[in-house]
Amino acid sequence: MELIEGKEGETPFFIPVQDPLDQFPPGTAPVFYNPRMELNRDATVLVLSVLTPSDYLDAMGASGIRGLRASRECGIRVTINDRSGEAADLIRLNAERAGVQVETTREDVNVLLSARRFDAVDLDPFGSPAPFIDSAIRGTGRFLMVTATDTAPLCGAHLRAGIRRYSALPRNTEYHAEVGLRILLGFIVREAARYDIGIVPLFSFSREHFVRLHLRLNRGAKQADRSLGHIGYILQCSGCFYRREEPGVVPGCGSCPACGALLAPVGPLWLGGIQDSEVLDAMKVAMGERTLGTREELVGIIDTCRAELPTSSHYDYHRLAKVLRVSPPRIADLIARLQEYGFEAGRTHYSGTSLKTTAPLEEIYRALISCP
Ligand code: SAH
Numbered sequence: 001m002e003l004i005e006g007k008e009g010e011t012p013f014f015i016p017v018q019d020p021l022d023q024f025p026p027g028t029a030p031v032f033y034n035p036r037m038e039l040n041r042d043a044t045v046l047v048l049s050v051l052t053p054s055d056y057l058d059a060m061g062a063s064g065i066r067g068l069r070a071s072r073e074c075g076i077r078v079t080i081n082d083r084s085g086e087a088a089d090l091i092r093l094n095a096e097r098a099g100v101q102v103e104t105t106r107e108d109v110n111v112l113l114s115a116r117r118f119d120a121v122d123l124d125p126f127g128s129p130a131p132f133i134d135s136a137i138r139g140t141g142r143f144l145m146v147t148a149t150d151t152a153p154l155c156g157a158h159l160r161a162g163i164r165r166y167s168a169l170p171r172n173t174e175y176h177a178e179v180g181l182r183i184l185l186g187f188i189v190r191e192a193a194r195y196d197i198g199i200v201p202l203f204s205f206s207r208e209h210f211v212r213l214h215l216r217l218n219r220g221a222k223q224a225d226r227s228l229g230h231i232g233y234i235l236q237c238s239g240c241f242y243r244r245e246e247p248g249v250v251p252g253c254g255s256c257p258a259c260g261a262l263l264a265p266v267g268p269l270w271l272g273g274i275q276d277s278e279v280l281d282a283m284k285v286a287m288g289e290r291t292l293g294t295r296e297e298l299v300g301i302i303d304t305c306r307a308e309l310p311t312s313s314h315y316d317y318h319r320l321a322k323v324l325r326v327s328p329p330r331i332a333d334l335i336a337r338l339q340e341y342g343f344e345a346g347r348t349h350y351s352g353t354s355l356k357t358t359a360p361l362e363e364i365y366r367a368l369i370s371c372p
Contacts, residue, residue, distance in 0.1 A: 001032045001086060007016055008038055009045055010291050011069045013094040014211075030064040030086045031066030032126060039294035039301075040147060041066050043283075044122065046298075048074045050282040053120035053143050057081065058127050059109045059136070064102075067122075071100040073290070076120075079103040081112055123147065129163040130187065136295040137192045143202075146188065148211045154180030156266075162242035171266045173236055173315045177206045178351045182269035182312065189227045189337060198223025203283070205301055205349055214279075232273030234313055235263040236327055241276045242361050245271050245312055258361060273310040280306045304349040309356040311340055318353045320344060321368055324367055329371035331355065337367040 006015035016031040046069050048056060055077040064087075067080035075298035079092050080102050084293030088106040095102050105112060113121065120143040121136050123129045128150040129136075136144055148154060153161035155177060156170035163169060166187045170179055181204060189199045198218040205212055232247035235254065241259025246252045251265035280302055292298060321328040331347065334355065339343035343359035357364060 001090070003090075008041060008065055008293060009069050009073050010025075011065065011072045011098050013063060013065055013068060013097050014090065016063055016140055023264060025088050026342070027050055031084070031090050031341050033065070036209070037147075038211065039297055041069060041125075041335050042292045042298055043203070043205075043212065043214075043255075043296045044145065044299075045069050045073050045290075045292070046283040046286050047145070047279070048120065049286045050229065050279055051120065051143055051202075052076070053118075055079065055118050056120040057139075058122050058124070059113065059132070060123065061091050061104075062087050064094045064104075066124060067091075068094055068098045069103060071095075071102050071117045072098050079105060081105040081109060081117065083108050083243075090132060096270065110135040115139075117141055119143065119146065123150075128153065128165050131183075133188055133191050137188075137195060137197060137217070142217055143348065144188070144199075144213075144215045144217060146184070146213045146215070148180075148184050149209060151177070151180055151206075154179075154183050162193050168268050169266060171236065171264065173240070173266065173313075173353070175301060175313045175350070176337060177211075178312075178348075179234075179266055179269065181206045181211045181274065182271070183248070183267070185215075185270040185274065186231055186268050188213070188215065189231060189331050190268070192217065193224040196221045196224050198225075198227040200227070200276070201270075201272075201278045202276040203305070205305055230270055231268050233265040233270045234269070234271075236266050238262050241254060241315065242359075243313055268280070268311075271312040273308075275305050275308065275332045276286035277306060285339040304347060306344055308345055308348050309358065311347055311356050311358065312348060314348045314356045315364060316351070317355045317368065318357055318361070320364060324365060324368055326368060328353070329368070333371050336366055337371055338364065341367060 002016040002017040058080045061080040061082040071078040088257045119141040121140040122145040124147040126283040152158040156172035233251040236243045236257035240259040242258040257315040335345045345357035348354045
């Protein structure tokens with residue numbers, strides 16, 4: 001396996017050369033490494049330095065870079081696991097290179113997490129985390145972190161795969177990235193509830209090609225019930241942009257009050273808030289003078305997530321403008337107009353043209369038409 005010298009954050013390590021290096025998706029080398037996930041790992045370093053777990057399992061380590069950074073940049077006791085022998089060898093080599101002491105294991109993640117418990121567990125597979133969630137919940141003390149790169153199934157683009165993996169109906173809406181995040185979160189909440197464990201989201205975000213969740217586990221039937229109280233459906237009109245929330249484990253039905261078309265349930269998914277503002281504020285402080293390759297982009301995400309309204313869906317206002325046959329105004333003007341009307345409104349981290357608001361659809365249309 002060809003290795004080149006590399007560095008992420010403050011951690012030097014050997015990068016397994018992906019063959020060829022510029023090919024996407026990577027994963028053609030014997031050990032996986034995706035430079036595009038540096039932001040995801042930078043975020044992990046910040047979250048860990050805020051939560052200070054007593055120990056941390058990088059359950060699917062590959063080159064080990066995630067766990068090595070947790071050890072070197074957060075000073076946390078770390079175990080790095082990968083079932084691949086080549087990965088396990090590289091992790092040991094990289095621990096030496098990074099100058100850190102970590103435990104390395106070479107187990108199937110479901111076996112390891114059925115036998116041992118870690119205060120913080122990180123699932124960062126290539127693809128869907130669904131097959132590992134059950135054991136991860138049993139093997140986690142307080143903090144569970146999950147990446148999903150199967151955005152097509154999660155967002156409804158590959159509907160059958162989404163149904164199989166997450167026992168939910170995602171549907172491809174104009175807010176599909178948010179649906180994907182909430183389908184994954186809803187799935188984890190339902191899996192945890194079986195063990196009388198409640199889930200509290202601390203920092204959640206979605207990028208083009210992945211969803212990342214940082215969650216706290218709270219033990220007790222009451223905690224599980226409280227989390228399940230945030231599970232429900234979005235009833236999305238099949239004919240227009242109208243939608244409404246419907247809490248509960250069974251979906252409702254009905255017709256759209258705006259256009260009369262059928263309301264189609266999306267879910268079950270998480271309807272509640274997805275950020276903990278104290279954690280986000282502390283992450284900003286923890287950034288300090290740290291070396292972070294994606295610092296600027298990460299500041300943008302944290303700030304936008306911090307200000308994001310806790311509604312369960314958003315609108316792409318360019319799509320709404322198209323229906324009205326008006327040219328889209330500046331998003332800042334539209335937000336200001338909705339606020340003048342007395343509603344809350346703001347940007348989201350999902351895309352530059354997406355908007356969250358407490359205003360009903362007809363008020364958004366009115367604002368769009370009245371904008372210069
Ligand atoms: N977390 C890494 C990327 C992980 S890629 C990073 O940040 O760079 C996924 C890794 O999971 C691969 O190395 C693969 O060998 C490992 N893996 C896949 N299925 C596994 C399983 N069931 N148990 C343990 N490791 C597994």
